[in-house]
Amino acid sequence: MKRALEQRLSAVEGFRDPSAALEQYPTPADLAAHLLHLADLHGDLAGRTVADLGTGTGMLALGAATREPERVLAIERDPDALAVARENEPRVDPAVGVDWLLGDATRPPLASVDTVVMNPPFGAQRGSEHADRAFLAATAGIAGVSYSIHNAGSKSFVESFAADEGGEVTHAFAAELDVARQFEFHTSERERLDVEAFRIEWAGYS
Numbered sequence: 001m002k003r004a005l006e007q008r009l010s011a012v013e014g015f016r017d018p019s020a021a022l023e024q025y026p027t028p029a030d031l032a033a034h035l036l037h038l039a040d041l042h043g044d045l046a047g048r049t050v051a052d053l054g055t056g057t058g059m060l061a062l063g064a065a066t067r068e069p070e071r072v073l074a075i076e077r078d079p080d081a082l083a084v085a086r087e088n089e090p091r092v093d094p095a096v097g098v099d100w101l102l103g104d105a106t107r108p109p110l111a112s113v114d115t116v117v118m119n120p121p122f123g124a125q126r127g128s129e130h131a132d133r134a135f136l137a138a139t140a141g142i143a144g145v146s147y148s149i150h151n152a153g154s155k156s157f158v159e160s161f162a163a164d165e166g167g168e169v170t171h172a173f174a175a176e177l178d179v180a181r182q183f184e185f186h187t188s189e190r191e192r193l194d195v196e197a198f199r200i201e202w203a204g205y206s
């Protein structure tokens, strides 16, 4: 199932004109399939309401939409990325349609969802420090459970953030993002980013 999902998600196109300030690094299909497979095994996708915060070109939202969720909402503030995400939907052709929303994912227009999936900006670039903290805070306010990707070395920060909100990190794994050279400050042709992914049960998880 995981390999079939990866195959399906390999049709997802990335950013046309990636913005360094918005830290637009797409999740590769293999990592997206790994994360969503974990979510599926925990019963966090089928029949659930799912939100993808900072959906970019839709990778995680479209993957979640193939797992028979009740509903998928995907929020992104870059209209160009959202346009690509909409074009990606028929390429993946999920049974459940995604609701694409243009807006600020750190102030999501949602009262609550069962599950958040996200690969938010990491806050590594000047001007976006602690960007992932704002996304975690938004998640704590709306989600029962979340699956999120952060830069390597985030584990203690994420664990203490979750604990402060009455939540708990239940799973953590390391992965690599092989991102094509897309920004001028990258020196090599391909750049590998070490990342960590977490499953967090928030206070309201049931």
Ligand code: SAH
Residues within 6 Å of the ligand: 022, 023, 024, 025, 026, 027, 053, 054, 055, 056, 057, 058, 059, 060, 075, 076, 077, 078, 081, 103, 104, 105, 106, 118, 119, 120, 121
């Ligand atoms: N989740 C996508 C994209 C990751 S890159 C994927 O997995 O492939 C992070 C995304 O967050 C970018 O598309 C960026 O435009 C978006 N973003 C950054 N700040 C945002 C905000 N405040 N609200 C909504 N989207 C935001």
